[in-house]
Structures are given as C-alpha cells and as structure tokens.
Amino acid sequence: MYGFEAMTFNIHGGYLEAIVRGHRSGLLTTADYNNLCQCETLDDIKMHLSATEYGPYLQNEPSPLHTTTIVEKCTLKLVDDYKHMLCQATEPLSTFLEYITYGHMIDNVVLIVTGTLHERDVQELLEKCHPLGMFDSIATLAVAQNMRELYRLVLVDTPLAPYFPECITSEDLDDMSIEIMRNTLYKAYLEDFYRFCQKLGGATAEIMSDLLAFEADRRAVNITINSIGTELTRDDRRKLYSNFGLFYPYGHEELAVCEDIDQVRAVMEKYPPYQSIFAKLSYGESQMLDKAFYEEEVKRHCLAFEQQFHYAVFFAYMRLREQEIRNLMWISECVAQNQKSRVHDSVVFIF
Amino acid sequence: MEEERREVCLNGEEEEVVIKDEDKVALQFMDSLHNYLSLSDSLSSTLRQGWLELASARYSMGTSRVNSSLLDLKFHSAATILKITENEDGKFCVFTCFFMMPFCNITCTTLYDSIGTQPHFTLQKWVSSEHELESTKLEYKNEQPQDSNSIKSSENLMGLADNDEVQKERHKSLSVFGVLISPKLRATQLSFEKALETLIEIANLRSSLLHSFSQLNQEVEDTKE
Numbered sequence: 001m002y003g004f005e006a007m008t009f010n011i012h013g014g015y016l017e018a019i020v021r022g023h024r025s026g027l028l029t030t031a032d033y034n035n036l037c038q039c040e041t042l043d044d045i046k047m048h049l050s051a052t053e054y055g056p057y058l059q060n061e062p063s064p065l066h067t068t069t070i071v072e073k074c075t076l077k078l079v080d081d082y083k084h085m086l087c088q089a090t091e092p093l094s095t096f097l098e099y100i101t102y103g104h105m106i107d108n109v110v111l112i113v114t115g116t117l118h119e120r121d122v123q124e125l126l127e128k129c130h131p132l133g134m135f136d137s138i139a140t141l142a143v144a145q146n147m148r149e150l151y152r153l154v155l156v157d158t159p160l161a162p163y164f165p166e167c168i169t170s171e172d173l174d175d176m177s178i179e180i181m182r183n184t185l186y187k188a189y190l191e192d193f194y195r196f197c198q199k200l201g202g203a204t205a206e207i208m209s210d211l212l213a214f215e216a217d218r219r220a221v222n223i224t225i226n227s228i229g230t231e232l233t234r235d236d237r238r239k240l241y242s243n244f245g246l247f248y249p250y251g252h253e254e255l256a257v258c259e260d261i262d263q264v265r266a267v268m269e270k271y272p273p274y275q276s277i278f279a280k281l282s283y284g285e286s287q288m289l290d291k292a293f294y295e296e297e298v299k300r301h302c303l304a305f306e307q308q309f310h311y312a313v314f315f316a317y318m319r320l321r322e323q324e325i326r327n328l329m330w331i332s333e334c335v336a337q338n339q340k341s342r343v344h345d346s347v348v349f350i351f
Numbered sequence: 352m353e354e355e356r357r358e359v360c361l362n363g364e365e366e367e368v369v370i371k372d373e374d375k376v377a378l379q380f381m382d383s384l385h386n387y388l389s390l391s392d393s394l395s396s397t398l399r400q401g402w403l404e405l406a407s408a409r410y411s412m413g414t415s416r417v418n419s420s421l422l423d424l425k426f427h428s429a430a431t432i433l434k435i436t437e438n439e440d441g442k443f444c445v446f447t448c449f450f451m452m453p454f455c456n457i458t459c460t461t462l463y464d465s466i467g468t469q470p471h472f473t474l475q476k477w478v479s480s481e482h483e484l485e486s487t488k489l490e491y492k493n494e495q496p497q498d499s500n501s502i503k504s505s506e507n508l509m510g511l512a513d514n515d516e517v518q519k520e521r522h523k524s525l526s527v528f529g530v531l532i533s534p535k536l537r538a539t540q541l542s543f544e545k546a547l548e549t550l551i552e553i554a555n556l557r558s559s560l561l562h563s564f565s566q567l568n569q570e571v572e573d574t575k576e
Contacts, residue, residue, distance in 0.1 A: 226531035333406035
C-alpha cells in the first residue's frame with residue numbers, strides 16, 4: 001500500500017538505496033565542470049578527473065588521449081556500479097534494474113544489424129557496442145538476413161523477444177526497416193517498463209510514471225522533428241509514438257501531421273510542463289532543443305532523490321550518470337578541437 | 352612588351368598612365384594571393400564548424416548511432432565528381448575523380464602543376480543517380496579542347512538542380528546513420544559540402560597563382576636577357 005514502504009523497504013532495498021545515494025553524491029559538481037571547461041588539453045581533463053570517481057579508470061591510460069577513450073573509461077565506471085547493484089539486488093528490484101538496460105540492448109542490436117548490412121567486420125562492431133546492452137548471442141546477429149531470422153536465430157532467447165512480434169517481416173533488412181524496427185522495439189520496451197512500474201505500485205509507480213512519460217513524450221518530439229522531410233509517412237510516424245505520456249492521444253494526432261519545427265512548437269506549447277522548454281528557444285530554432293530536453297530530464301531525475309523507499313532512484317542515477325558522460329564527451333571534443341568558447345552550448349549541469 | 356594606356360583622373364587632372372603587361376600579371380598574382388588567403392581562412396572556419404556539428408550530433412544521437420563503424424563499405428556510385436582539365440600543347444586532358452559522401456571522403460587528390468599548364472577544377476555534386484560508376488575510380492581521357500584560351504574563375508556545376516532530388520541524394524548519403532537523424536547531422540553534411548566547394552575554389556586559385564607566377568618569372572628572365 002502506498003505510504004507504508006518505510007516499514008518494509010529497507011529489508012531488501014535499504015542497502016542498495018544507500019549505495020545509490022552514495023554514488024549520486026559522487027556526481028560531478030558545477031565547480032568540477034568549471035575546472036574541466038578551462039582545460040587546454042585532454043591530459044588536463046584526465047588530471048582533473050583523477051580527483052573524481054573516474055580517477056582509477058583513467059589513470060593508466062597513456063598519452064595522447066582520445067575523446068572516445070575518455071568516454072569508454074567513464075562508461076566502465078557506470079557499468080561497474082550497475083553490476084554491483086544488480087548482483088546485490090533481489091526481486092523485484094533485480095528485474096527493475098534489468099529493464100534499465102534494455103534500451104542499450106536495442107541500440108546494440110541495431111548497431112550490429114546496420115553494420116553488417118554495410119559489410120563491416122563483426123568484431124569491430126562489437127567493440128562499439130554499449131557494455132550494458134551486451135548479451136551472449138549478440139555476435140550471431142550478423143548472420144540474419146531479415147527480421148524473422150533475427151528473431152528466430154537470436155532474439156527469441158533474449159529479453160527483447162516479447163517486443164518483436166509487432167515488427168516481424170520476411171523482407172530483407174534495409175535502412176528504413178531497421179529504423180522502424182529500432183523505434184518499434186523501443187516503443188514496446190517503454191510501454192512494458194511502464195506497465196511493470198505500475199504493477200510495483202507505491203512511490204515507484206508514481207515517480208517512474210512521470211519519468212517514463214517524459215521519456216515517451218521526448219521520443220515523440222524527436223521522431224517528429226527527425227522525420228520531417230523524410231520518406232516516413234504520417235501513419236508510420238504515428239505508429240512509432242508510445243501509447244502513454246502527456247501527449248497521448250491527442251498530442252500524437254497533432255504531432256503526426258507536423259511539417260516543420262514551428263508546428264511542433266505550437267503543439268508542445270499547449271502542454272504547460274513543456275512550455276518552459278520552448279520558451280528558451282527562438283522561432284525556427286531546433287539546435288538547442290536537445291539541450292533543453294536534457295535540462296528538463298536532469299531536473300526531474302534530481303527530484304526523484306527527494307523521496308525515499310522507491311526504485312526510481314536507481315533509474316534516475318543511471319540516467320544522471322549517462323548525462324554526465326555526455327557532458328564529459330562534449331567538453332573533451334571542445335578541448336580537442338580548440339573550441340572552448342562553445343563548451344557551454346551543450347553541457348547540462350546536474351547540481 | 353605590350354603596354355596599355357589608360358586615362359586616370361589624379362588631382363583633378365586627367366593623366367595618361369602606362370600599364371605594362373608585367374604589371375598586369377603582377378596585380379593578377381597579388382589579387383589571386385589575397386583571395387587564396389581569404390579562402391583558406393574560410394575553409395578552416397567551415398571545417399571547424401563541421402567537426403563541432405558532428406560532435407554535437409554525436410551528443411544528441413549517441414555514440415552508438417554516429418561512429419565510423421557504420422560507414423558503408425559496399426561499392427556504390429559516388430555522389431560527387433571532380434573534373435580536372437589541363438591545357439598542354441593545345442590538348443585538353445580530363446581527369447575525373449569520384450568522391451564518396453556523406454562527409455566528403457576525398458579518395459583522389461593527386462594534382463600536378465608544370466610550367467606552362469594551368470589545371471582547372473570543376474565540381475559536380477549529387478550526380479550518383481546519373482553515373483553508374485564505381486567510386487574511387489580515376490579516368491583519363493584525351494579530348495579536343497572546346498575553348499583553349501578560357502580561364503574561368505572557380506565555379507561549381509550542380510549535376511542536379513537544388514531541389515527535392517538533391518535533398519533525396521543528401522538523405523540517401525546520410526542513411527548510413529539511420530533514417531530518422533538529428534538536424535545537427537544534416538547541418539554537418541552541409542558544412543562539409545561547403546568545405547569541399549571551398550577546396551575546389553582554392554585549387555583553382557592556386558592554379559591561377561602558379562600560372563601567374565610562372566609568367567612573371569618568364570618575363571623577368573626575358574628582361575635579363
């Protein structure tokens with residue numbers, strides 16, 4: 001019953017909640033970002049990060065550093081934190097933690113399939129996969145010629161299997177079908193995660209509903225903007241929107257027929273929680289929209305830590321850490337390209 | 352030595368100024384040099400913009416969606432053609448180089464200059480639907496000159512008008528990263544496309560510079576004799 005988690009949560013979840021709150025306090029602060037933004041070289045960035053929780057992961061990396069190396073090593077920190085929490089978790093928290101990684105699994109599947117279509121070496125593709133989305137038979141994806149084979153040979157034994165029946169065809173894979181597969185899988189995954197959180201009930205259901213609804217709405221906007229001027233039809237676009245969220249169902253009907261960014265803006269401004277996002281942008285501008293969405297996402301994830309005895313803190317921590325890694329990637333790129341004046345274009349401060 | 356007489360108004364009085372042929376060549380050389388330096392700066396800033404936009408696209412879409420391992424290794428027709436024409440002893444030699452898009456992966460940049468020749472570079476963009484040839488292929492032809500005395504300023508010839516078909520070709524080149532891509536990736540493509548055009552202008556200017564320089568040298572040697 002919602003409100004009585006304080007009596008029983010700590011029996012199974014108390015230790016891990018304490019662990020994740022400890023990890024949260026290790027996230028980089030504004031002072032850390034100010035120091036990083038003043039670095040002249042990637043070695044300077046490595047030196048500043050050595051005093052943070054990323055220190056042990058970067059200390060043995062030889063110079064000259066590359067931005068992808070910094071991102072890979074920082075991602076390893078996230079993976080280690082996640083694996084520690086997963087191995088200590090009991091049901092239903094362990095299932096909840098596994099749900100967090102399915103998005104990366106979908107990205108890895110699409111990466112392998114797309115790379116194979118472009119005649120790339122499988123080993124090279126596996127090195128680019130996100131470590132949180134790996135599974136045992138992932139390399140076998142390279143032999144599939146169409147979605148039916150993808151499902152039958154590999155994915156039927158993975159957690160993504162329930163999401164596949166909606167997009168199985170026997171047609172050969174091409175760029176458009178892969179894109180539709182990606183978005184259909186992600187839609188099914190988000191809806192399934194949403195239903196799971198609703199079943200958990202209590203504070204987890206309430207907070208996760210808000211976070212997942214925002215994720216679904218953001219995906220709807222990004223799909224709309226990215227499909228403007230492409231061959232994706234309005235009906236196909238509509239089918240890629242999730243069946244929950246603030247925009248469902250009337251906002252989706254309007255987004256499906258948008259032909260430019262200003263029409264998307266007009267749709268979003270009808271919803272008060274999203275008015276502040278577009279208030280920061282001028283008409284016709286879409287370049288800063290991603291940053292505006294990330295800022296809103298970070299704000300919501302930080303608020304998740306204000307309440308105790310729920311699982312949303314784990315989800316929020318993973319997302320905040322991913323945002324931090326994105327920030328580090330952007331700062332590294334600006335330093336490497338000698339464009340430090342542009343560093344604040346995309347950095348999203350967490351605290 | 353040819354001279355050109357012009358009437359120039361100085362201090363309210365018209366005076367006759369004699370412009371020698373070698374002065375014209377020297378002025379042409381200096382003009383070309385100035386334009387060359389300006390274009391080099393422009394190229395540098397365009398490329399910087401392009402690389403930053405690419406980093407921004409990776410930030411938005413994620414590193415798994417924008418990385419080099421997604422580039423297509425299958426054979427397909429090139430999106431852009433560079434034609435190099437060179438006038439030597441009254442004959443035109445045509446070299447054709449094919450560029451792979453989406454980010455202007457230049458596969459043939461071999462050029463040479465020799466005294467008395469002035470290569471001219473012409474770009475044809477987004478012609479993959481017209482040419483069914485393999486990319487990275489270098490073609491050599493001997494053709495009759497159409498206008499042996501024409502020295503044109505740098506120009507870009509569009510294989511297709513800048514319309515829906517060009518947009519389709521652009522989308523097709525970027526489809527290696529997926530169909531639903533961020534507008535930032537499209538902006539990156541435009542930046543590198545502009546950089547390629549600037550490179551061709553620079554190549555033509557350099558050709559003009561070297562030609563003027565060789566003419567000046569020739570005239571100095573003639574004067575010494």
